[in-house]
Amino acid sequence: MFTYCRSKNLGEENRKRGGFAKVCSLSPQLQELVGVPELARTEVVKRIWAYIREKDLQDPKNKRNILCDERLHHIFKVNSINMFQMNKVLSKHIWPLASEDGPVEPIKKEKQRKKEREEDSDESAPKEKRRKGGNSGFLAPLKLSDALVQFIGTGESELSRADVVKRMWGYIKENKLQDPADKRRILCDQKLKDLFEVDSFTGFTVSKLLSCHFVKT
Template sequence: MVSDSELIARLREFLKESDLNTTTTAIVRRRLEEDFGIDLSEKKKFIREQVDVYLQIQFENAEEEEQEQDKDDQMAKIKSEETDDSDSDVEEEESERTRNKRAPAKKGSKGVNNEVKRRGGGFNKVCRLSPQLQKLLGVPELARTEVVKQIWAYIREKNLQDPDNKKNIICDEPLNALFGVHSIDMFQMNKALSKHIWPLDSDEVVSVKSTEKEKQHKHEREGGMDGK
């Protein structure tokens, strides 16, 4: 029997070497089934949640790298201002090291994001958002990767990370309405988010549309009765 930890480890190895623009949760599940020789049909939800965790960790790492790069840039600028003209060679060498250090993060973050917007496949395929998530982000459809990005942008903008443990999120009123809790850690948040991100043709979307139509018909019936 394969443990969850073994599945997670292999899932992350596979995603690390995969193109997120073409890879899907179904592809990940089939690859895991091939690797372990078992049927993982009952693990579909678990695998989807772990994919979201991986995407969030990747985004978090990219953000931290960019913050470190900003610090390096600031230090290089200060050092440059304090250095005499005679030390120009040293400045050039420091600048070169900074550029080299920046290159990988650019490739993994902004470069990928631009490619995501152009291609929009795999995990970057546009999905339908739940009414609660639509209210928070202001759009009805978005790729899973962009949902993670915008949620974290919102969290940072509102300064909602616990200063003692930045992986713990203090929910303000909109996040509380979305998750139903006053605080949530990043792993629980991924699991909760997956319930609000649906394929465009999913049963959840059909159910929501049906509910909306029923409410509309009910309103029309009640309006007709009032008219009588």
């Protein structure tokens, strides 16, 4: 009942929003970077640009080229990428909310492509006040629950949501907990069972399961 109502409400909201403002499912690789399982394409672009600026990944000789660190390389599979190419690759990681089976269909209308380029162009011109703002949103450190601190095992009691999601996926892959028959399904070992209190879950719900382990202050 909860899943049905939620899907219905999101569907109605998405129809009202339309286009780039629609909430979509994100691939596990993209979840690792932005820290949430679902997001509108425009918000994905904004968060990626926030990360690029935070890590100073724009090529000093050509600001349109992005120098990929480990996290971006995990998504784009290249050492550097042009900001216009970036949007094309992102389409493979942004999927229709109603389906987890594949990427969103390519956008063919020139008007929509132009809008997408303009959004990227706007993001490529950082404002001074943004630079001074420091970590915020998915990059901001959050207090972790005792159970999550124990699971991570490094003694860190505060981490950003994106860091926690990345470490969670690192643990899942290191311990080969993805179902061989369906890589989106995670088979919990005892540590994950103790943390999430479930036997299995889909990769798209990692952030939701973690949400209760970020302590509000």
